[in-house]
Amino acid sequence: MKPFTVHSGLVAPMDRANVDTDLMIPKQFLKSIKRSGFGPNLFDELRYLDEGQPDADNSSRPLNPDFPLNLPRYQGASILLARENFGCGSSREHAAWAMEDFGFRAVIAPSFADIFRSNALKNGILPIVLPADQVDTLFAAIRVEEGYALTIDLEACTIFLPDGSLWSFELDAFRRECLLKGLDDIGITLERTDAIQAFEEQHRERFPWLFEDIVL
Amino acid sequence: MAQTLYDKLWDAHLVEERDDGTALIYIDRHLLHEVTSPQAFEGLTLASRDLWRRSANLAVPDHNVSTLKSEREAGLEALPDAVSRVQLQTLDDNCESFDVVEIPLNDVRQGIVHVMGPEQGAVLPGMTVVCGDSHTSTHGAAGALAQGIGTSEVEHVMATQCLIQRKMKNFRVEVTGRLAGGATAKDIALAVIGEIGTAGGTGFALEFTGTAICELTMEGRMTLCNMAIEAGARCGLVAVDEVTLDYFRDKPLAPKGAQWDAAEAWWRTLHSDEGAVFDRSITLDGDAIAPHVTWGTSPEMVTSVHGRVPTLAEMPDETARLGLSRALEYMGLEEGMAIAEIKPDAVFIGSCTNSRIEDLRAAARVLEGRKVAPSIRKALVVPGSGLVKAQAEAEGLDRIFIEAGMEWREPGCSMCLAMNADRLLPGERCASTSNRNFEGRQGSGGRTHLVSPAMAAAAAVAGHFVPLEATGYTVEAG
Ligand code: SF4
Numbered sequence A: 001m002k003p004f005t006v007h008s009g010l011v012a013p014m015d016r017a018n019v020d021t022d023l024m025i026p027k028q029f030l031k032s033i034k035r036s037g038f039g040p041n042l043f044d045e046l047r048y049l050d051e052g053q054p055d056a057d058n059s060s061r062p063l064n065p066d067f068p069l070n071l072p073r074y075q076g077a078s079i080l081l082a083r084e085n086f087g088c089g090s091s092r093e094h095a096a097w098a099m100e101d102f103g104f105r106a107v108i109a110p111s112f113a114d115i116f117r118s119n120a121l122k123n124g125i126l127p128i129v130l131p132a133d134q135v136d137t138l139f140a141a142i143r144v145e146e147g148y149a150l151t152i153d154l155e156a157c158t159i160f161l162p163d164g165s166l167w168s169f170e171l172d173a174f175r176r177e178c179l180l181k182g183l184d185d186i187g188i189t190l191e192r193t194d195a196i197q198a199f200e201e202q203h204r205e206r207f208p209w210l211f212e213d214i215v216l
Numbered sequence B: 001m002a003q004t005l006y007d008k009l010w011d012a013h014l015v016e017e018r019d020d021g022t023a024l025i026y027i028d029r030h031l032l033h034e035v036t037s038p039q040a041f042e043g044l045t046l047a048s049r050d051l052w053r054r055s056a057n058l059a060v061p062d063h064n065v066s067t068l069k070s071e072r073e074a075g076l077e078a079l080p081d082a083v084s085r086v087q088l089q090t091l092d093d094n095c096e097s098f099d100v101v102e103i104p105l106n107d108v109r110q111g112i113v114h115v116m117g118p119e120q121g122a123v124l125p126g127m128t129v130v131c132g133d134s135h136t137s138t139h140g141a142a143g144a145l146a147q148g149i150g151t152s153e154v155e156h157v158m159a160t161q162c163l164i165q166r167k168m169k170n171f172r173v174e175v176t177g178r179l180a181g182g183a184t185a186k187d188i189a190l191a192v193i194g195e196i197g198t199a200g201g202t203g204f205a206l207e208f209t210g211t212a213i214c215e216l217t218m219e220g221r222m223t224l225c226n227m228a229i230e231a232g233a234r235c236g237l238v239a240v241d242e243v244t245l246d247y248f249r250d251k252p253l254a255p256k257g258a259q260w261d262a263a264e265a266w267w268r269t270l271h272s273d274e275g276a277v278f279d280r281s282i283t284l285d286g287d288a289i290a291p292h293v294t295w296g297t298s299p300e301m302v303t304s305v306h307g308r309v310p311t312l313a314e315m316p317d318e319t320a321r322l323g324l325s326r327a328l329e330y331m332g333l334e335e336g337m338a339i340a341e342i343k344p345d346a347v348f349i350g351s352c353t354n355s356r357i358e359d360l361r362a363a364a365r366v367l368e369g370r371k372v373a374p375s376i377r378k379a380l381v382v383p384g385s386g387l388v389k390a391q392a393e394a395e396g397l398d399r400i401f402i403e404a405g406m407e408w409r410e411p412g413c414s415m416c417l418a419m420n421a422d423r424l425l426p427g428e429r430c431a432s433t434s435n436r437n438f439e440g441r442q443g444s445g446g447r448t449h450l451v452s453p454a455m456a457a458a459a460a461v462a463g464h465f466v467p468l469e470a471t472g473y474t475v476e477a478g
Helices: A027-031 A094-102 A114-121 A132-144 A173-181 A185-190 A193-206 B005-013 B038-046 B069-073 B082-098 B113-120 B134-142 B151-160 B185-196 B218-226 B242-248 B257-267 B318-331 B357-367 B386-394 B397-404 B453-462
Strands: A006-014 A079-082 A106-109 A126-129 A149-153 A158-160 A166-168 B014-017 B022-026 B029-032 B057-059 B128-131 B145-148 B162-166 B169-176 B204-209 B235-237 B280-285 B292-294 B302-304 B346-349 B378-381 B429-432 B447-450
Touching: A006 A106, A006 A132, A027 A094, A027 B082, A079 A132, A079 A149, A094 A114, A106 A132, A114 A126, A114 A173, A114 B151, A185 B151, A185 B162, A193 B014, A193 B022, B005 B014, B005 B022, B005 B145, B005 B204, B005 B235, B029 B113, B029 B151, B038 B082, B038 B151, B057 B082, B113 B128, B113 B134, B113 B218, B113 B386, B128 B134, B128 B151, B134 B145, B134 B218, B134 B235, B134 B242, B145 B235, B151 B162, B185 B218, B185 B280, B185 B292, B185 B302, B204 B218, B218 B235, B218 B242, B218 B357, B242 B257, B346 B357, B346 B453, B357 B386, B357 B397, B357 B453, B386 B397, B429 B453
Parallel strands: A006 A079, A079 A106, A106 A126, B029 B057, B029 B128, B128 B145, B169 B204, B169 B280, B204 B235, B346 B378, B346 B429, B429 B447
Antiparallel strands: A006 A149, A149 A158, A158 A166, B014 B022, B022 B162, B292 B302, B292 B447
16 A cells, blocks of 8 residues: 655545445446556546446547546546545445546545545545535635645644645544555554454354354 | 443454554454455465455355346356456355355355345354445344445455454434334335435444334345445444344254354343443334335435425525436436326346345235336346245246236346346436435436335336325235
């Protein structure tokens, strides 16, 4: 996972509530057995005017001229500004992989769905929860100001705005640490092997039926 | 101290908690399917890691499989969709190299992972259950702590048998009284989502209690917990009672003899204690819940079958007005129109929400001796598993569906998410017993209305949404 320390980037809007993971990456792309290459199909049904197919060449497909991510002013955006309950629906991590592959490093929204939030954090994408009025302020600002960019400092948990103001946000210490250092969860948990084994032993004594082999 | 059911399940699986509140939770059962597991197996291979506990894992193909008998019989090699074929083959290969038990494609026990799990007793009360699928919440019906996880977490569970989590808050949803007027567990789920919204349960474990819940069968409880995720909650829960114990007693993988007795003793403690504190509670009057129909592109866009689509003037603010007009445009509906004026072109009875035997019985009762309206262009019945299919055939339900003009298919996820060939065409409108009405969910441009099996069957007969009574069907109490 790419570490996330300080990131400055252009902000793009996704101005609708309850953006679901089906919208972020439609099901036909879930047939891939890979983790990469989903970026061109992020928001596929909104971004293109035709229906996307896995393995197809996306560069020649007709783009929806009204979709914000297609507008010249948002090219190269790496921070997505969104509304309530972003990432609801399916557990497909492909949604986070597509965001990452597209180039997003952070999403700002008033709230996130639990599974997407956790998937994002495991892929080096920072989900930032801000109060709805601050999110409104940002939407208003990017609408008027072309090239609107923010600087996110994860160590300090702050966002630096172009007008000079500094906002803060929260993230639990463990997740912050993992992101800052780009740490792999599995490696961290395996350092606790003794504790897991000790737990497992008493769990087996208490609930032996949970440890039977599956014989079909 | 009085504990909630969720507190008890959490405590029984807590390996350790860090100072900042993140914890390691031990996982008893891990269910796998072809879509969210390949990258996790690949990750293990790349890091030269093995499964922590092989016997915790059970796999089944379901999302991509063909539901056509001829294609199923021809075997995986003959599946026309090459991309799906590779994904299904990859599951077989991974299970073989990691020595994971897999129920193969044409085994009678194959089915949607959330139907197969409880049916085999691979999921039991008191377990922690995970699967790379958000509808893992289904298994909370057994009094199990069951949650959907992403692929990185799938790999984490494979390698460590643990999940890193913070404890959720407790949310009690009490449903009093008794269901009436043809309302079902599906309608409770839709009513709850209509009440609290699709983000209402975010960060909570949702426990369903009350007389209307106690009276539900295990299958009804599964339907209800299945849609906890549509209310934003990663898990839904129902306390263990006689209904639960009776359901699991003779399941193939359930403990036997003295082991059963020991298990039963622990399972009987799996309920919220008198006086347990919930962070949030709501109460719904079960008698007042009518059959529901979603009209929009989010499960919270829902009303009773007797109701109407809302109007723009009723919306509280500009964001809500924008959301409504976008949904109406996508769905091809007018503001304020009656639900009964909406005419589906397709009917889908299936999915992990409503593809169990009771669901098929409920639909068949409405369809018996009737015909699907000529305006319905596509009508699929897709049983949740091979065992459900066999049971339905033994009861003659397949004949009822076929004679009514519906297609009787092989088990799988099918048109719930349209990863296989079963899908809506752009603009097609479907009365569906599945769980998500998102844009494009059942096929690009497709329009989904979520309903119970009986309501889907009634709409199939009438050609538009109708209360059950309107099809000449007598509604039994409860
Ligand atoms: S039936 Fe639908 S919701 Fe259930 S597991 Fe399959 S795709 Fe997911």
